[in-house]
Amino acid sequence: MATSVRKAVLPVAGMGTRFLPASKAVPKVLLPVVDKPLIQYAVEEAQAAGIHEFIFVTGRGEAAIKDHFERDDALDAYLAARGDDAALAATAGALLESGTAAFVRQEKPLGLGHAVLCARDLIGDEPFAVLLPDELLLGDPPGLAQLVDVHGKTGGSVVALAEVPQSETGRYGIVEVAAEEERIVTLSGMVEKPAPAEAPSRLALIGRYVLQPTILARLAAQGPGAGGEIQLTDAMAAMVREEPFHGVRFTGQRFDCGSPAGYLQATIGCALQRPELRQDLLSFLREAMPPS
Numbered sequence: 001m002a003t004s005v006r007k008a009v010l011p012v013a014g015m016g017t018r019f020l021p022a023s024k025a026v027p028k029v030l031l032p033v034v035d036k037p038l039i040q041y042a043v044e045e046a047q048a049a050g051i052h053e054f055i056f057v058t059g060r061g062e063a064a065i066k067d068h069f070e071r072d073d074a075l076d077a078y079l080a081a082r083g084d085d086a087a088l089a090a091t092a093g094a095l096l097e098s099g100t101a102a103f104v105r106q107e108k109p110l111g112l113g114h115a116v117l118c119a120r121d122l123i124g125d126e127p128f129a130v131l132l133p134d135e136l137l138l139g140d141p142p143g144l145a146q147l148v149d150v151h152g153k154t155g156g157s158v159v160a161l162a163e164v165p166q167s168e169t170g171r172y173g174i175v176e177v178a179a180e181e182e183r184i185v186t187l188s189g190m191v192e193k194p195a196p197a198e199a200p201s202r203l204a205l206i207g208r209y210v211l212q213p214t215i216l217a218r219l220a221a222q223g224p225g226a227g228g229e230i231q232l233t234d235a236m237a238a239m240v241r242e243e244p245f246h247g248v249r250f251t252g253q254r255f256d257c258g259s260p261a262g263y264l265q266a267t268i269g270c271a272l273q274r275p276e277l278r279q280d281l282l283s284f285l286r287e288a289m290p291p292s
């Protein structure tokens with residue numbers, strides 16, 4: 001029987017260099033997709049999977065991220081005085097109950113594995129989720145819930161997977177597949193950012209993980225990998241050989257907001273799902289497109 005997953009780690013220390021100048025004073029994960037910051041999509045996805053403790057691993061801009069999830073009495077009083085219930089509901093939707101959000105600092109950008117390691121004391125000795133907010137997943141059930149469901153059946157560790165073009169394997173962690181049944185993939189290996197010719201498959205890690213706490217000791221003992229960083233993928237690759245480890249093909253829409261192009265697609269994709277925006281946006285897009 002798998003232990004339930006209660007905690008999520010959200011690495012949000014990235015410098016967001018591809019989004020300058022927008023990300024100079026505003027942390028990249030606070031940039032909005034339509035009217036909600038990227039980070040809130042990840043938090044809501046985790047909540048939908050039953051998570052109620054959040055560990056943010058932060059760098060620059062930590063105060064702004066805290067502010068986003070805390071109550072702002074002056075703003076709420078202003079909105080209440082105007083009777084703006086919709087705006088009040090929007091600010092309430094972003095609140096994390098006191099005591100459920102923790103912030104730890106990643107002093108140096110030493111990689112995703114290092115970011116997870118920074119949360120070690122708060123994770124303790126239980127399975128936990130990791131969500132990379134750059135990856136925006138729209139699914140029903142939502143992305144992390146798909147993993148938690150598989151974790152309930154298989155136990156061990158579970159990662160979300162999606163097929164990427166062969167030419168893009170160098171941007172992702174790529175897995176080696178031993179077997180597959182009904183979207184559940186038994187893994188035999190994984191490698192961080194392989195060149196297309198060396199990639200063991202086209203199935204990429206897409207920033208959602210349910211991990212056993214045994215990964216923490218592995219990360220602590222591990223040296224730098226690809227790009228000189230402490231890679232989460234390297235620690236998982238070692239685990240795959242020794243502990244139950246599965247992948248699940250994510251079903252739904254996925255947007256890689258790590259680049260301006262993906263972020264723009266996410267904005268359009270999310271706006272198209274909003275009934276009050278959809279028709280106007282479609283008309284605009286049709287007009288903007290040259291006739292073929």
Ligand code: G1P
Pocket residue numbers: 112132134135171172173174192193204205206207232233256258
């Ligand atoms: C990270 C992970 C990589 C994963 C990717 C998903 O890479 O290291 O394994 O495939 O996120 O977006 P990054 O995009 O931070 O370079």
